[in-house]
Amino acid sequence: MLTGACLCGQLRYEAGGTPFHLTNCHCATCRRSSGAPFVAWFSVPRADFRFVQGTPARFNSSEHGTRSFCPQCGSPLTFESSRAPGEIDVTTCTLDDPESLPPEDHTWVRSRLRWVHLDDGLPAYEQARSTG
Numbered sequence: 769m770l771t772g773a774c775l776c777g778q779l780r781y782e783a784g785g786t787p788f789h790l791t792n793c794h795c796a797t798c799r800r801s802s803g804a805p806f807v808a809w810f811s812v813p814r815a816d817f818r819f820v821q822g823t824p825a826r827f828n829s830s831e832h833g834t835r836s837f838c839p840q841c842g843s844p845l846t847f848e849s850s851r852a853p854g855e856i857d858v859t860t861c862t863l864d865d866p867e868s869l870p871p872e873d874h875t876w877v878r879s880r881l882r883w884v885h886l887d888d889g890l891p892a893y894e895q896a897r898s899t900g
């Protein structure tokens with residue numbers, strides 16, 4: 769079982785299942801919503817994710833996407849897309865042990881900031897990993 773929390777600790781979550789799509793996302797939406805140059809995410813089946821403490825605030829970040837975050841400290845926590853209703857993306861760095869799920873690729877690198885230099889040898893995709 770993966771466990772995580774926001775910065776202030778008001779929100780805690782648990783995620784089961786087998787994590788997939790471990791990625792560093794360089795899209796402009798992740799960047800602005802986090803204030804960071806890119807955001808590490810993992811995905812799990814939506815049925816295997818739950819908040820066990822606190823209630824997040826939600827925000828429609830695009831036509832198909834909804835992001836949740838802590839209403840008190842602002843930590844970005846999840847991303848859900850109506851295009852992939854069976855899964856939920858979770859910010860890797862809100863895990864209690866972010867070392868346990870290292871990213872396996874980079875996505876949306878066409879939006880990568882020029883001062884971010886990638887030399888970790890991971891695959892890098894111009895947009896999403898696959899179209900759809």
Ligand SMILES: [Zn+2]
Nearest residue numbers: 774776838841
């Ligand atoms: Zn918080």
Ligand SMILES: [Zn+2]
Nearest residue numbers: 793794795798
């Ligand atoms: Zn993104």
